[in-house]
Every structure is written in C-alpha cells, then in structure tokens.
Amino acid sequence: MPELKLPKLPDRTAIKLSITVTPDLHQMLQDYAALYAESYGREEPIAELIPAMLAAFLESDRAFLRSRRVPVR
Template structure:
C-alpha cells in the first residue's frame, strides 16, 4: 500500500486514558481493522494494533456526526417559557 497522495482520516494516536469495553466483531471487520492498523502504522512510523485504533475511530466518527451533535444540542437546550 502506497503512502504517496493518500491520507487516512485517523491521525497519530495519543496515549490512552481508557475504560475497558469488550465487543464482538465479524471476522471481515476485524480483518479490515487489522489492515487499517497496518497502513496507519506505516504512515505514522509507529506500530499500532486494531484494538488501539478502535476508540479513536469511534471518537472521530462521533465528532463528525452532525445529526448526533444536533440531537445533543436539542436534548440540552432549555425549555421555552
């Protein structure tokens, strides 16, 4: 996989401050995550595995989810008088 001209959505991985969560994935999704981790490691010259990437991928997904942000604002908006 070539580095030239390609960019991943996920940048360098910061040090974890985590709560453990156990999930089950399909074999196909696990293989894709492993492939993503391999490309990410090559692009950032830092070894990383799928388990380390998952929380950061989820955080990036949630941060870009406009519908979620709108729903959160509506849920925390004060009630009209």
Template sequence: MSTPRKLRLGPLPKTESVKLTFIWPAALKADLDRYAAMHAETYGEAVDAATLIPHMLESFMAGDRGFKKEH
C-alpha cells in the same frame, strides 16, 4: 518515491482508557488489522486494531450531525 498517504484518522493522542469487550465480524477485524498496518506505516508508530477503534468511533461521532445537535 511514493506519494505520502493521508488517512482520515491521524496520529493518535495519548488518552485515559476504559476496557470494553465486544464481538465483531471476522471480516471487520481483518479490515481493521489492514488499516492498523497502514496507520503504522504512515505515522511510524506500531498500533493494533483495538487501539484504533476508540479513535475511529470518536471521529465518527464528531462528524455525525444528528449526534452533534443532541450533544
């Protein structure tokens, strides 16, 4: 039996969305796709990279001490 994975990004909450389009490097897209597959395997819910990005950015900004001081 394998040890359960613990990803920094936990299960995704349901949120209101706004569409944003941007260009990203192919290597980053491949990494995000792999992360999405691991996330789906870990939490049992299919998710794509585009769905993960806002949650990752939110987590990043919440952990940025410099940003928190200004916020």
C-alpha cells in the same frame, strides 16, 4: 478562588468494553492498523486505534451532535 482559563478537567477514568466483530470487520481493522503504521511509522494495537476511530466517527456525525445539544435557556 480565581477563575482559571482552563476549566476543570472531565473524568478520564477509562471504561473497558468487550466487543465481538465479524471476520470481515476484523480484517478491515487489521488493514487499517497496517496502513496507520505505514503512514505514521508507528505500529499501534487495534485496541488502541478503535477508541480514536469511534470518537472521530461520533464527532463527525452532525445529526448525532445536534441531538446532543442542550437547549439554551
């Protein structure tokens, strides 16, 4: 079998989570969604923005990223 440049795609099955947030955080999320719509000319539901926000946060946390590195053998 030939070795493709593109590796096998990871599992992309969505996992549904339910969370409870404080009223202050909910307001901040609404404000962010409004600013997003103003900036990009497209409204997105908060539930669609949260996964992208969490991913961006985790991908920018250097200590977290270092802790996830698998030691090279």
